Amino acid sequence: MQTSASPLSRTLANVFLIGAVLVALLPLALVALNAFKPHTAIVANPLSLPESLSLDNFARAWNGGKFSIGIVNSLLLSGTTTLITLAFASLAAFALARRKIPGWQLITIYFLCATTVPIQLFLFPLYFVYAKLGIVGNFAATSLILAAINLPISIFLLRAYVISIPQDVDDAAFMDGANPLQTFLHVILPLMRPGLITVAIIVFLNSWNEFLITSTFQKGRSNITMTLGYLSMNGTYATDQGALMAGAFILVAPIIVFFLLLQRFFISGMTSGAVKG
Amino acid sequence: MKPLSQRAYHVLFVTPALLLSVAIVLLPALLTFGASFSRWDGVSAPAFVGLDNFEALFADNVFWAAITNNIQWALIFLTIPMAIALVAASLLLSRRKSGAVYQVIFLxxxxxxxxxxxxxxxxxxxxxxxxLLGFVSKNFIPLSSPLTEPSTALYAVAGVDIWHFWGYLTVVFFAAMRQTPEEQLEAAFLEGANGWQVFWNVTLPNILPTLGLMLVLVTIFSFLTFDYIYLITQGGPARATEMLSTYAYKFAFTSFQVGKAAAVALVMSFFGLIASIVYVRMSRASLEA
Structure with a gap:
């Protein structure tokens, strides 16, 4: 729909939007630009174009950020978190949507409260319990925490998908002799697929980027994730900004590609909880 | 063996999620509650000390400075990114094709x-x-780093966090605004309403539930804010950016006063709880719809 806005307000609107684009992209453009420049050139002028496309900075950043360790741990941690969350959340979403269990209202309200519970409310005792059990630094143990944090929002996203599947579908499966587990696996789960993809993408990225839990529990050289390895460069590489920017490039570029490819799912997942429509 | 009833299956389905959440969130939260009344270093046995931790907190200037900073943070986030996002989203509304590209960039x-x-x-x-700041400072106008000045550090960190966050609000508001019935918009324009009048009389009333939800969520997260503060200033300089979250974290993992950390965590949760009650009421209304 075209508005009848005056040329002036049309221009102001465009200035605002283009300004917003520049602000959003400027820091990322500076990363791309300076990842190929030596430290002295960055200090002289962070806006200058690189003179060559040398990958030296990237080699130093790869070692300095211990990315070869970090990428394995990040994949293990985010992958495990995503699998646990998907499995547990889809089962719970089915059960809560069908309202067959006693106390489903209470459980729903519990998970609703859990969506906004502060991490600090359970972090400190949990850490010392983990320490006592000797599982600090264990990616599987940490992924249980990240899964627990991601569960409530995932349950509500998936529950909306189950609700949109009519109860008749369950009943038909029941008439054919399927038990509820078979109904879930062979009928409901395939129908929930768009929801499962959305939740998987959001949970994976959340865990990939997560800082508070990850930095607390994945301490130690061999346990660090990509983000933690990169963080360890901050400060020690203050006089090698080229490597620091190359490290940022290594960290950020795959996330941007991942996001651009899957942004449709991303945006639908982010807005479905907040927008009634 | 007798086959399980339908209900038993459904109970089994919800059990893994519930067990995990209870083990990781609920039980440790109860331990936090207990720890707040104890002296505990995280390793040896905790000693019950009654309200000592809370009394020590209330007598500590840093605690009040942190609460003030959290309130300031909430006020900043309830206004600036909200306003930017509302403007951006309503501008995108009349650009349905390019709007999709803009929102991806903003996000x-x-x-x-x-x-x-x-x-x-x-x-x-x-x-x-x-x-960039150093470049401008060396070549054009002298500027000091806002992060090293106690009077500006909070705004500088908030600026970085707003840069990262406002796009989310824009995308949510944009999605909500697109639900506005087309007839209402057309009617408003036929009557000669300008952009502002359309926003105020048509778009805004239509997104009111979403706007309310975002205000509540931003309030909750303002009292929990941690990442950008801890990464950029660690609460400094001179505690100018100390938040309840960083204050609690340092108690737990720097000085190992887990009882005090737990007490701060309860205060944080209290602020979140007030907003959560509002949130649950709003969500329940929409869940039952």
């Missing part, structure tokens, strides 16, 4: 890791040596 900072965003801003923008 980019939101999907990047806080660690990456914080290090990028610290070094290539705000650093007086290697950043």
């Amino acid at each position: 980019l900072p939101y999907v990047l890791a806080p660690v990456a965003n914080a290090v990028i801003w610290q070094n290539i923008i705000l650093s007086p040596v290697s950043g």
